[in-house]
Amino acid sequence: MHDVVIRGGLLVTPDGVLQADLTIEDGRIQAIAPELGASREVIDATGLHVFPGVVDAHVHFNEPGRTDWEGSGTGSRALAAGGGTAFVDMPLNSTPCTVNAQEFARKQTALAASSITDFALWGGLVPGNRDDLAALADAGAVGFKAFMADSGLPEFPRADDLTLFEGMTEAARLGLPVAVHAESQEITAALSARLLSGDGCGVRDVLASRPVIAEVEAIARATLLASETGARLHIVHVSSGRGVAVAAEARARGVDVTIETCPHYLCFTTEDVERIGVAAKCAPPIRDASERDALWRAVLDGTIDLIGSDHSPAPPERKRGGFARAWGGIAGVQATLAVLLECGHHARGLPLTRVASLLASRPAARFGLSRKGTVAVGMDADLALVALHETHVFDQFLHRHPMSPYLGMSCRGAVTLTIRRGETIFADGTITARTRGKLVTCTR
Ligand SMILES: NC(=O)N[C@H]1NC(=O)NC1=O
Numbered sequence: 359m360h361d362v363v364i365r366g367g368l369l370v371t372p373d374g375v376l377q378a379d380l381t382i383e384d385g386r387i388q389a390i391a392p393e394l395g396a397s398r399e400v401i402d403a404t405g406l407h408v409f410p411g412v413v414d415a416h417v418h419f420n421e422p423g424r425t426d427w428e429g430s431g432t433g434s435r436a437l438a439a440g441g442g443t444a445f446v447d448m449p450l451n452s453t454p455c456t457v458n459a460q461e462f463a464r465k466q467t468a469l470a471a472s473s474i475t476d477f478a479l480w481g482g483l484v485p486g487n488r489d490d491l492a493a494l495a496d497a498g499a500v501g502f503k504a505f506m507a508d509s510g511l512p513e514f515p516r517a518d519d520l521t522l523f524e525g526m527t528e529a530a531r532l533g534l535p536v537a538v539h540a541e542s543q544e545i546t547a548a549l550s551a552r553l554l555s556g557d558g559c560g561v562r563d564v565l566a567s568r569p570v571i572a573e574v575e576a577i578a579r580a581t582l583l584a585s586e587t588g589a590r591l592h593i594v595h596v597s598s599g600r601g602v603a604v605a606a607e608a609r610a611r612g613v614d615v616t617i618e619t620c621p622h623y624l625c626f627t628t629e630d631v632e633r634i635g636v637a638a639k640c641a642p643p644i645r646d647a648s649e650r651d652a653l654w655r656a657v658l659d660g661t662i663d664l665i666g667s668d669h670s671p672a673p674p675e676r677k678r679g680g681f682a683r684a685w686g687g688i689a690g691v692q693a694t695l696a697v698l699l700e701c702g703h704h705a706r707g708l709p710l711t712r713v714a715s716l717l718a719s720r721p722a723a724r725f726g727l728s729r730k731g732t733v734a735v736g737m738d739a740d741l742a743l744v745a746l747h748e749t750h751v752f753d754q755f756l757h758r759h760p761m762s763p764y765l766g767m768s769c770r771g772a773v774t775l776t777i778r779r780g781e782t783i784f785a786d787g788t789i790t791a792r793t794r795g796k797l798v799t800c801t802r
């Protein structure tokens with residue numbers, strides 16, 4: 359007898375959407391076939407779509423050290439409520455940052471105690487820690503994250519060009535990707551200083567202080583360094599069509615580069631930021647409709663590889679003091695799948711198999727999470743059951759602070775059940791997890 363059978367669902371597999379039963383044994387998908395036999399637990403998925411659980415490759419759960427901003431307990435619950443089963447935590451905004459093996463172990467212990475989803479960890483690449491990268495790789499880090507512009511937190515200094523060059527050389531030797539926050543320091547720092555010393559501190563002024571060229575220039579430089587060093591490169595949260603184009607041109611020349619964007623760049627425009635305010639402040643900033651539409655074209659034609667939330671909340675006091683001084687970072691970890699279903703599938707015809715690849719199989723494959731991200735026999739039974747045509751209104755979130763630009767938004771596509779390694783961790787609006795998530799190490 360199997361542990362669990364999911365009956366009659368529409369499975370979103372790499373080969374297409376098929377109606378079939380799915381059995382789970384020891385936390386893995388054991389069989390997929392039209393009709394499978396008896397089991398201890400039956401989940402009726404008639405009329406529901408069965409997606410691979412979201413693998414969010416870009417979150418800041420800030421644990422240890424800054425759990426008043428977020429924590430992996432609250433963050434992972436929000437992720438699970440949105441159909442997520444694993445996340446990859448950034449090396450900041452936890453303190454101390456994950457820049458050596460000791461801090462990696464500390465974060466692993468903290469997350470294993472509080473996260474209800476599985477998790478993997480990014481190491482950080484900062485000036486002076488090149489000799490720590492090998493031990494981070496041995497501990498199971500998926501890669502190394504660097505900021506090309508100020509990170510907003512002094513304890514995670516930005517990587518100058520030499521740090522990037524030497525770090526990428528080492529990352530190439532280790533076979534792991536370097537992820538870059540690609541914005542020009544020269545342009546953004548000078549314009550930010552001019553902004554804060556001047557009179558115009560409105561939303562439009564702040565957005566103009568981080569122009570598209572700052573992103574384009576940094577992406578071009580990062581791809582040049584990756585080409586020179588042979589490093590695998592991942593550009594996080596690309597916010598402009600030209601940014602995507604520059605990365606894609608490098609890929610066409612043979613650079614191993616992947617492109618990530620976030621739901622907020624696909625869902626909102628400058629007008630929305632003016633309407634919503636600080637909840638929609640982030641860096642790089644949300645841009646005008648032409649950039650949003652260019653990003654959608656790149657999602658639809660497959661140029662953009664994957665989508666992460668860049669969930670980066672802060673307590674309410676950090677969101678006060680005017681738009682220019684408020685913390686840049688968006689709380690969105692619970693919304694990703696629903697936003698992609700509403701704005702991508704329903705509104706723009708994005709196939710469900712592509713939703714699954716952007717949110718689960720591509721991030722898992724790129725970052726070496728070998729048993730994650732795909733509805734297929736032998737993979738971890740990480741699944742999200744979705745009522746595709748049911749309208750869901752985001753009226754509350756499970757992350758620590760309620761502020762989010764998605765509050766009040768209505769999406770077709772409601773997550774009814776989330777299963778992590780065979781255990782139902784979210785059902786009908788309630789967290790049901792009994793056990794904790796585990797570290798997933800990168801298979802190099
Ligand atoms: N430190 C941090 O989380 N920064 C993030 N916030 C944001 O808006 N963009 C980022 O890179």
Ligand SMILES: [Zn+2]
Binds near residue numbers: 416417418448668670
């Ligand atoms: Zn981030």
